Each structure stands twice: as C-alpha cells, then as structure tokens.
Amino acid sequence: MAEQTCVAQHAFDNNHRIDINNLKLIGNTLLGNPKDNIDNNEKSGIYEISCKDCDQKYIGQTKRSILTRFKEHIAHLKHGRTEKSCVAQHAFDNNHRIDINNLKLIRNVTNSRQMV
Numbered sequence: 001m002a003e004q005t006c007v008a009q010h011a012f013d014n015n016h017r018i019d020i021n022n023l024k025l026i027g028n029t030l031l032g033n034p035k036d037n038i039d040n041n042e043k044s045g046i047y048e049i050s051c052k053d054c055d056q057k058y059i060g061q062t063k064r065s066i067l068t069r070f071k072e073h074i075a076h077l078k079h080g081r082t083e084k085s086c087v088a089q090h091a092f093d094n095n096h097r098i099d100i101n102n103l104k105l106i107r108n109v110t111n112s113r114q115m116v
C-alpha cells in the first residue's frame, strides 16, 4: 500500500482544488514548537511540498523524518520512477522543479500509532 494518497495527482487529473482548509487532523498530535523550525525536517508527520514552478501542492505523511521522505521523492524523480511518487510525477511530466526550500512541516506527529 502506498504511504500516502495522491492528493496532488487527483487534483491535477480532475482539475479539482486542494486547499489548506481541507486539511484535517487525524488523531491527537503535538504541534511542533515554532521556535525549533530548524529541526522540523527531522520530524515526522504531515508535510507539504509545493512546486517551485507552479501552484501545485502535495501533502503527504510519513512516520520517518520528512526530510528522508523528501529525499525519496527527489530520488524517484531523478530515476524517473514517477509511479512511486506524485511529486516526482508532477515534476517529471511538467518539467517543474521541486526544491528542499519548498518542503514544509504542517503537523508534527510524534506517535506513529496515530498515523493512518
């Protein structure tokens, strides 16, 4: 089973829009301390990757650090494994770029048992 659903893919294919207001918290999570943003890439939880070249946003979740997950997306893109990652697929198909600066932690989920 895929680690996340292809939200961006769905929106793109159907010309639907995904808005931050449609993001719903599932389970109890602890908000990351805004002061330690520097470590956010090492945290697990719900993350957002926005495309550098258009308004497309991808929201996923991971039980590992979001940085690790991000690197996977990049690796999939690099090797053309677009079936493995919506982010890679979008960037590949449109010749767009995904940058580490576009990675953002939305919710820090500390208890992996609460992940779906």
Ligand SMILES: [Zn+2]
Pocket (backbone or CB within 6 Å): 051, 052, 053, 054, 055, 056, 090, 091, 094, 096, 097
């Ligand atoms: Zn794009």
